[in-house]
Amino acid sequence: MANGSPIVALKGVSKHFGATKALENVDFACHSGSTHAILGENGAGKSTLIKIMSGVLDPTSGTMEMEGKPVSFSKPSDAVDKGIVCIFQELSLVPDLSVAANISLANPPKRFGLIDHKAQNRIAEELLARINCADVNPNSLIRDLSLSRRQMVEIAKALGKNPKVLILDEATSALTSKDVETVYALLGQLKADGIASLFISHRMHEVEALCDTLSVFRNGTHVETFAKGTKSDADIVRLMIGREVGSHYPAKPNRPRPAPFLKIEQLAWERALKGVNLEVGKGEIVGLGGLDGQGQKELLLSLFGVMRGLQGTVTVDGTRIAPNSPAKAKADGANIALVPEDRKTEGLMLPMSIADNLIAASFNKVSNGPFIDGKKEDAAVRSAVEKLQIKVGDVENAVSTLSGGNQQKVVIAKWLMTDPDIILLNDPTRGIDVGTKQEIYKLMRELAEEGKAILFYTTDYAELIGCCDRVSVMYDGRIVSELEGDAITEEAIVAASLNIGTDGEAA
Amino acid sequence: MNFYKSLDSDTKPIIIALGFVIMILIVGTIYTLSTQGTAPLLRPSYVLQQLQVGSFLGIVAAGMMMVILLGHIDLSVPWTLTAAAMMATTVGGPMAIPTGIAVGLAVGLFNGLGVAYLRVPSMIFTLGVDQVMRGLMVAHTGGYAPDTDATPLMRFLAAEKIAGVPVAIFVWIAVSLVIALILQRTGFGRSVYATGNREAAAYLSGIRTKRVIIGSFMLSGACAGIAGVLLAGYSSQAYQGMGNPYLLPAIAAVVLGGTRILGGRGRYLGTVVGVILIVLLNSVLSIMQMPEAGRQIIYGSVIIGMLLVYGRNQAVTS
Numbered sequence: 001m002a003n004g005s006p007i008v009a010l011k012g013v014s015k016h017f018g019a020t021k022a023l024e025n026v027d028f029a030c031h032s033g034s035t036h037a038i039l040g041e042n043g044a045g046k047s048t049l050i051k052i053m054s055g056v057l058d059p060t061s062g063t064m065e066m067e068g069k070p071v072s073f074s075k076p077s078d079a080v081d082k083g084i085v086c087i088f089q090e091l092s093l094v095p096d097l098s099v100a101a102n103i104s105l106a107n108p109p110k111r112f113g114l115i116d117h118k119a120q121n122r123i124a125e126e127l128l129a130r131i132n133c134a135d136v137n138p139n140s141l142i143r144d145l146s147l148s149r150r151q152m153v154e155i156a157k158a159l160g161k162n163p164k165v166l167i168l169d170e171a172t173s174a175l176t177s178k179d180v181e182t183v184y185a186l187l188g189q190l191k192a193d194g195i196a197s198l199f200i201s202h203r204m205h206e207v208e209a210l211c212d213t214l215s216v217f218r219n220g221t222h223v224e225t226f227a228k229g230t231k232s233d234a235d236i237v238r239l240m241i242g243r244e245v246g247s248h249y250p251a252k253p254n255r256p257r258p259a260p261f262l263k264i265e266q267l268a269w270e271r272a273l274k275g276v277n278l279e280v281g282k283g284e285i286v287g288l289g290g291l292d293g294q295g296q297k298e299l300l301l302s303l304f305g306v307m308r309g310l311q312g313t314v315t316v317d318g319t320r321i322a323p324n325s326p327a328k329a330k331a332d333g334a335n336i337a338l339v340p341e342d343r344k345t346e347g348l349m350l351p352m353s354i355a356d357n358l359i360a361a362s363f364n365k366v367s368n369g370p371f372i373d374g375k376k377e378d379a380a381v382r383s384a385v386e387k388l389q390i391k392v393g394d395v396e397n398a399v400s401t402l403s404g405g406n407q408q409k410v411v412i413a414k415w416l417m418t419d420p421d422i423i424l425l426n427d428p429t430r431g432i433d434v435g436t437k438q439e440i441y442k443l444m445r446e447l448a449e450e451g452k453a454i455l456f457y458t459t460d461y462a463e464l465i466g467c468c469d470r471v472s473v474m475y476d477g478r479i480v481s482e483l484e485g486d487a488i489t490e491e492a493i494v495a496a497s498l499n500i501g502t503d504g505e506a507a
Numbered sequence: 508m509n510f511y512k513s514l515d516s517d518t519k520p521i522i523i524a525l526g527f528v529i530m531i532l533i534v535g536t537i538y539t540l541s542t543q544g545t546a547p548l549l550r551p552s553y554v555l556q557q558l559q560v561g562s563f564l565g566i567v568a569a570g571m572m573m574v575i576l577l578g579h580i581d582l583s584v585p586w587t588l589t590a591a592a593m594m595a596t597t598v599g600g601p602m603a604i605p606t607g608i609a610v611g612l613a614v615g616l617f618n619g620l621g622v623a624y625l626r627v628p629s630m631i632f633t634l635g636v637d638q639v640m641r642g643l644m645v646a647h648t649g650g651y652a653p654d655t656d657a658t659p660l661m662r663f664l665a666a667e668k669i670a671g672v673p674v675a676i677f678v679w680i681a682v683s684l685v686i687a688l689i690l691q692r693t694g695f696g697r698s699v700y701a702t703g704n705r706e707a708a709a710y711l712s713g714i715r716t717k718r719v720i721i722g723s724f725m726l727s728g729a730c731a732g733i734a735g736v737l738l739a740g741y742s743s744q745a746y747q748g749m750g751n752p753y754l755l756p757a758i759a760a761v762v763l764g765g766t767r768i769l770g771g772r773g774r775y776l777g778t779v780v781g782v783i784l785i786v787l788l789n790s791v792l793s794i795m796q797m798p799e800a801g802r803q804i805i806y807g808s809v810i811i812g813m814l815l816v817y818g819r820n821q822a823v824t825s
Contacts, residue, residue, distance in 0.1 A: 306711075330713040338711065346711050349704035351772060360701050360712040363694030370693050414712065 005068055007032045007196050008053060008084070008165055013062030015048050015220075022048040024220045026062070030165070030213075033194045035187055037207040040217035041240055041461070041494070046200055049217070050167050053198075054086035055079035077106065083164030087154055087171045093142045100124035100138035103157045127156040132182040148176040155183065166190060167198045172206060184210060202291050204233065204498050216240055233500055234491075241461070241490045248438050249466030250445040257469075257484075258283050261453045262422050264303070267312035272298040274477035275312065280422070280453040285444055287468030287488075288457040290497045295477040296457045297341060300424045303455075304338040305329040316422065330361060330418055337361075337415035339408075341426040347411035350400040354392055355381045357399045357410050362417045384413040388443070405436030412443070423447060425456045429463065441467055461493050475499045520765025520817050521777040527813065528784050535791035547794070548787075555673060561786035562679035563734050563741070565779065567753045568760040569686045570730025572778045573723040575761050576690075577703045578770025579622060579629035581727045584757065586640035587614045588750030591735035593644055596655040596745045603658045604736050611732020612725050614640065619721030644747070652746040661740030675737055682730065687775040689726075699723055703770030756785050759810050765817070 006029035015023040023045045030036045040046050051057040053064070055073030063070055066082055073079045079086075093102045100120045101108070109119035124138035133152045142150060151171065158166060172180050187197055187210055199211055207214065208228070215225040216239040223239050231239075258281030267276040272295045280286045288296045302310050305323030314321055316334055323329035329336040340346035348357050358381050359366055366376040381395050388409045392402065399410055408428060415423065425444070429437045444467060448454055458464060464471045471488050473481040473496035481496035483489075535548045547553045567584055574581045587610070595607035614636060621632040647653075657665075667674050690696040698719045701709040710716045734753065739745045764781030766773025788809060792802045 304711075325715065326711055326713040327715045340711050345705060346707050349701050349708050349771070352700060352704055356697060356700070360697070360709065360714065363697060367694055370695070371688075372692050372694060372697070374692075418713075 006030060006065075007067055009065045010049075010053070011063050011065065013052060013059045013064065015045075015052060015057060016060045021220050023052070023059070026220075026222045028215065028222050028225075030196050030198060032164070032196050033191055034213050035191055035197045035199055035211045036213045036215065037199045037201070037211035038215050038217060039207065039236065039240060044217040044240070045220040046217055047169065048220075050086060050169055050198065050200065053079070053165075054084055054167060056086075080106070080161050083162065084167070085158045085161045085163035085165070086167040086169065087158045088169055093150055093154060093157075095143040096141060098139050098141055099128075099136055099145070099153050102142055102153060103127060103138075103160050105157070106161075123160060124156070127160050128153075130159065131156055131186055133179075148179050151175055152179055152182070155186070163195060165196045165198065167200075169200045170202070172201060172203070180206075202498060204236075204500055237491060237494050237498075237500075241494060248434075248441070250442050252445075252469060253283075253449070257281060261317055262303075262455070263315045264299075265313045265315075267299070267302065267310065267314065268477075269298055269302050269307050269310050272477055273302065276474075276477070276479055278455075278472055278479060280455055282421075282451045282453050283448050284469050285448050285454045285456055285467055287464040287471040288455065288474060289461065289464050289471050289493050290474040290480075292459060294474040294497075296474050297426060298477075299474070300338060300426050300455065300457060303329070303422075303424060304336055330420070335419070335421040336424065337418060337420035337422070338424040339411050339415060339426060339428050341430075343404075343408055343411050348399050348407060351398050353396045354385075354390075354399045354402070354410060355395040358384050358395075358414050358417065361414050365417065380417060384417055387416070388413045389439070403433075405432035408432055408440070409436070412440070416447075420452065422453045422455070425454065425458075427458050428456075429458065429460070461490050464488065464493060465490065473497055517765060517772055517774050517777075520763075521774065521780055523813070523816060524763055524765070524777065524780045524784050528780065528787055531784070531787050531791055535787075535794060538791075538795060548791070552671075555671070555676070557786050557790050558679075558783075559673035559675045561782055562673070562675040563738050564753060564756055564760065564786065565679045565782040566682050566730050566734045566737070568757040568778050568782050569682050569775070570727035571757045572761045572764075572766055572773065572775065573686070573690075573699065573726045574629070575758070575766050575768060576699050576770055576773060577720060577723050579720070579723075580758070581615075581618060581633050581724060581731075582630060582754065583614060583618060583633040583637040583640060584727070584731045585748075585750035585754050586637045586644065587611055587728055587731040588735035588738070588753060589745065589748065590614070590640045590644050591732035592739035592745035592749060593648065593653055595661065595736050596653060596657055596739055597647075599655060599658055601658075601660075603661060607736035607739075608729055608732045611728040611730070611735070613728070614731075615725035615728020616721065618728065619724035622724065623717040623720040648747070650747070652744060655744065657740045657743050657745075661736055662743065663740070665737040665740030675741070678733070678737060682733065683775065683779060686726070686730075690775055695719065695722060700771060704772070760785050763810065763813055 009029040010026055013023060013026045014021070026049065028049065038046050038049065048057065052059050055076045055078050065071065071082060094105065100123070103124045104120050109116045109123065121138045128134055128136050128138070131152060133149070133156065136145070136149060136153065142153065145153065155171065172183055175183065190197055199207070201207055212228050213225060214228060214236070216223040216236065218240060260279035261282045262280040264276055264278040267273055276295070276299055278286070288299070290296060298307065301307055303314060305325045305328050319333065321334045323334055326338070328334065344350060349360070355377070359377060363372065366372055366380050385392055385395065390406050390409045390413065392406070399407060402410065412428065429440055444454060444456065456468060465488050468488065471483045471493060472479045473483070473493060475497065480499055483492055532548055536546045539548065540546055567588065571581060571584065591607035591610040594610045595603040598606040618633050618636055621627050622629045664674050664678055669677070690699065698709065698714045701712065701714055702716045702719045706716055735750065738749055760781035761778050762768050763784055764773065764777025764779070766777060788806060792805060797805070
């Protein structure tokens with residue numbers, strides 16, 4: 001670890017979003033001339049930390065110091081003025097502007113009050129040359145560049161702000177191997193220049209290769225900071241998990257693995273899915289694990305008929321299906337239901353009534369000919385509310401008046417009304433309270449017992465362990481590991497998620 | 508005030524619009540009593556005559572509402588209406604009315620395909636279609652009013668009376684019943700609301716959102732076609748630009764009736780009240796012998812003012 005006083009230090013910083021504690025009493029420091037890795041599971045507070053450091057979020061409590069002096073940023077440009085520059089995961093480039101204009105976007109060089117294009121291009125050329133990207137024409141539009149080149153322009157843009165502290169949030173995930181090499185070299189050069197780099201990556205070998213200091217975060221707290229090489233991979237994984245797996249899950253049945261009902265073979269879609277093989281039997285809950293954005297969402301959506309241009313085959317009960325819309329996916333023959341990721345924008349029509357939301361997927365089940373039968377509708381709505389114990393005052397109230405957990409129940413109830421054979425769940429317990437979570441676990445097991453095939457993606461490893469008969473871990477658009485029975489442990493899931501030591505045996 | 512607060516947000520605008528209708532009646536009647544000593548606004552025959560004129564607007568607005576509920580708009584109404592009228596009088600005979608409606612359905616289908624599949628914003632696409640229809644009709648007629656006449660059935664539906672009540676009002680009622688039934692009691696109608704609220708959620712619920720969009724535009728076109736047929740019957744013939752005065756009032760009637768311009772909410776009853784409000788406002792302004800310029804200013808100000816009142820009631824959510 002570098003000596004001397006830190007360039008940035010956080011003292012007792014907390015950040016709460018309502019009842020959620022994203023960061024709790026965090027002390028953290030980083031030093032000039034070091035490359036500092038921040039590790040942690042999804043939701044450990046890494047992103048919140050860098051957002052506070054770069055002025056995107058205000059801490060709820062606590063203070064931040066730079067070079068020993070307290071600072072507080074009300075907006076990102078304040079942080080940039082002080083020398084903290086962040087390269088965010090989501091690209092922050094304007095697609096319809098030129099490379100040069102993007103690099104100088106916040107502070108373009110001016111001549112007589114107008115933008116000096118010559119100077120702007122010169123600045124861009126210098127910065128691009130510095131990161132080995134002299135082949136990028138400063139006049140070309142961002143939209144015409146590949147994702148990897150865009151990310152490099154993003155890095156050039158950040159360097160143009162003369163950072164003292166450079167934060168790279170998953171900045172290498174979109175890069176080609178050649179560009180990754182360039183970034184490695186750049187980080188070495190920055191270190192020599194005395195710049196502090198904060199490096200967030202899920203690729204352990206990158207962290208090993210680049211960083212001199214590692215900090216582990218877990219559940220919004222800073223667990224430990226240590227120098228590279230003082231702990232083994234296994235120790236680091238244990239630090240990242242370090243919590244008890246709850247016992248509030250329903251018991252798993254003990255029986256042989258059922259015959260496959262839903263069978264996915266070599267499913268590929270653009271860059272997100274690279275040949276997925278997966279089987280789900282009736283009565284089985286199969287978990288999808290892995291870090292965010294490894295293709296899990298795309299897998300569920302492609303089964304549901306949302307994606308165009310799929311390759312590979314999907315069979316249900318021996319019959320090949322290729323739905324090209326959710327309407328087809330839910331129809332007879334496939335009978336698939338999807339509880340989507342974001343209930344507020346994808347699962348519900350928030351201003352509409354609870355009743356309207358409940359029947360939105362099954363008009364045909366409550367209608368006589370083209371007309372909706374009021375009695376059938378009432379009966380269906382009432383039985384759905386009872387079955388899932390949705391706490392409602394009046395089913396004619398807007399669904400937005402319900403709590404998050406009850407809203408999610410409405411989404412699930414909507415799909416149960418269609419009587420599906422296959423249920424796809426995309427992180428159904430995100431942001432809902434513990435009590436409702438347990439009800440959903442219980443319901444999932446009941447549905448499985450009724451003979452439904454359930455494919456369950458969650459970012460919470462404890463849920464994978466507690467709920468699933470089998471867990472398939474995805475990494476980079478493939479399933480890299482399939483765990484069953486007692487082999488489903490946090491260590492195994494985390495190791496597979498980070499793709500440590502499983503490269504050779506990837507499926 | 509408690510009663511007012513207890514109303515749901517779909518009903519409030521209707522109550523406000525209804526209050527405004529009554530206010531216009533009172534102000535208009537006080538004016539006529541003080542200047543002429545009569546109260547024509549309260550005479551049934553006068554009211555029925557106004558409603559007869561209003562029924563053309565009412566039918567256009569009924570179709571427009573379907574499209575606005577989706578968060579779209581149909582600006583092709585003026586020349587769809589004119590084209591339907593011209594083609595109906597050209598064909599003549601028993602096929603006149605089916606031809607007019609078919610023209611409306613065809614234009615609506617074209618609009619729907621453009622908006623749903625090509626994803627062109629409806630404001631642009633239907634504006635373009637309006638121009639195309641105009642060009643086609645000028646080519647068809649040579650730019651003059653066609654010398655063909657409306658059929659007797661068209662005249663009967665638009666200009667005759669049954670038991671003192673204009674037949675056009677019955678046509679408006681029939682169209683209204685169909686639209687209200689579709690919106691409230693069919694899966695298609697519920698899908699329109701769902702799609703207008705949140706297209707992604709509706710699509711992921713397995714609603715065929717493209718068909719919903721196409722169906723709504725076809726209903727809008729059909730309504731414009733019916734209005735065109737009636738209007739040709741009312742004036743005994745079709746003429747250039749006959750649909751132009753109906754576009755803005757139709758949109759205004761729908762929005763004044765409480766339908767959200769961004770789609771997803773609104774009740775059909777509101778559109779009916781909105782139509783009555785606009786017809787009444789026009790007739791009171793003409794009774795007052797307001798010069799045309801002043802009439803336009805007041806007309807526009809009332810629409811903006813009422814929308815401001817609604818805006819204050821609807822908290823910005825989600």
